[in-house]
Amino acid sequence: MPQHSPHELPEGDPFGADALPYGVFTTPGAPDHPRIGVRYGAYVLDAATATAERGSAYADLLDQPVLNPLMAAGRPVWQAVRAEIRGMLDDGTLPGGHAHPLDEVTLHLPFEVADYVDFYASEHHATNAGRIFRPNGQALPPNWKHLPIGYHGRAGTVVVSGTDVVRPQGQRKAPDEELPSFGPSRRLDIEAEVGFVVGTPAPARTPVPLDAFRDHVFGVCLVNDWSARDIQSWEYVPLGPFLGKSFATSVSAWITPLEAFDAARVAPPARDFPLLPYLDDSSAPEPGGIDIRLEVRINGEVVSRPPFSAMYWTAAQQLAHMTVNGASLRTGDFYASGTVSGPESDQLGCLLEITAGKGPFLADGDEVVITAWAPGRGGARIGLGEVAGRVLPAGGR
Numbered sequence: 001m002p003q004h005s006p007h008e009l010p011e012g013d014p015f016g017a018d019a020l021p022y023g024v025f026t027t028p029g030a031p032d033h034p035r036i037g038v039r040y041g042a043y044v045l046d047a048a049t050a051t052a053e054r055g056s057a058y059a060d061l062l063d064q065p066v067l068n069p070l071m072a073a074g075r076p077v078w079q080a081v082r083a084e085i086r087g088m089l090d091d092g093t094l095p096g097g098h099a100h101p102l103d104e105v106t107l108h109l110p111f112e113v114a115d116y117v118d119f120y121a122s123e124h125h126a127t128n129a130g131r132i133f134r135p136n137g138q139a140l141p142p143n144w145k146h147l148p149i150g151y152h153g154r155a156g157t158v159v160v161s162g163t164d165v166v167r168p169q170g171q172r173k174a175p176d177e178e179l180p181s182f183g184p185s186r187r188l189d190i191e192a193e194v195g196f197v198v199g200t201p202a203p204a205r206t207p208v209p210l211d212a213f214r215d216h217v218f219g220v221c222l223v224n225d226w227s228a229r230d231i232q233s234w235e236y237v238p239l240g241p242f243l244g245k246s247f248a249t250s251v252s253a254w255i256t257p258l259e260a261f262d263a264a265r266v267a268p269p270a271r272d273f274p275l276l277p278y279l280d281d282s283s284a285p286e287p288g289g290i291d292i293r294l295e296v297r298i299n300g301e302v303v304s305r306p307p308f309s310a311m312y313w314t315a316a317q318q319l320a321h322m323t324v325n326g327a328s329l330r331t332g333d334f335y336a337s338g339t340v341s342g343p344e345s346d347q348l349g350c351l352l353e354i355t356a357g358k359g360p361f362l363a364d365g366d367e368v369v370i371t372a373w374a375p376g377r378g379g380a381r382i383g384l385g386e387v388a389g390r391v392l393p394a395g396g397r
Ligand SMILES: O=C(O)/C=C/C(=O)CC(=O)CC(=O)O
Pocket: 118, 119, 120, 121, 122, 125, 126, 129, 130, 133, 191, 193, 225, 227, 236, 241, 337, 338, 339
């Protein structure tokens, strides 16, 4: 049981009134009634019942098993709902009985995933991975600094934090083996990433310009893009990642509104080439980077602290690129940044890089937990929660 009441936030708690991430939860008393909650300290505020009791116009949007209807309602509604919830916390008018201790609820996948795209936006990661996968080639491909490279992932296997991940099976062929064999992956890895969840859709042939990013992106989450390196390295030429990554992608249970990161905006790294106009953010009114500090733990031990501020490509550029060909955007579209790695040896976002391609990779039973926070106003922290998962042995159910 948390020690404090919902109104007394402990000093320095990263889930204060400037964070207020959304999730979907159930209580043991009502397991068939998933609904939207907002994290505050070590509590989940029942946004559905609290707003209903106040006769709020948004109560129906919040009494939903997924965030998608709220996400589709658009930015003015996102702002109004956030203001209403902050108001309840600020003036102490949160109706009683609507806060549940976090450890007494079950958290669910918070949104229905439409399409899922994974980018490759860290220059450090792309360089390191390039050297390991393609030792005889160029570390960075020639297009890398001209467009944010990505691939379409598998939306149906996105799972919420806490879901066990069964070791995938597939074709593997090490460079020194003549023929492929079938079996459990021997090089199962993690990728620490930051994800962006689309709220407002866009029709076909209406590319989303850089300055419309805030109108479309509802919020931010943590991602672990589990990767079977042996399956991946054999299958990926020439069409890119496929079964080596599609077995599971874990996301945090909390989606933090984009606006919570206003105090964490930072300039992205200097660009080495002038960018085509649809990607050129050199005169953008606000810096496109976000200072999110990740921490990766395996079995409780910190193995890395990757800095999201070091990413070459921004989330706004990724969205602009994803729609520039005329592709439409749907509520629930979800895109991940790509592995977050920084320049230092303790800032690498996957075991492939941490172990220079040699391993060890994940063992059965290993538990991976990725957490993160960003600077908020006045020295406060904005918590992103965690994305956690345990590796189970390959095989049947
Ligand atoms: O360099 C490669 O061939 C592959 C790299 C990755 O596996 C990374 C990927 O999924 C994109 C990313 O997370 O940055």
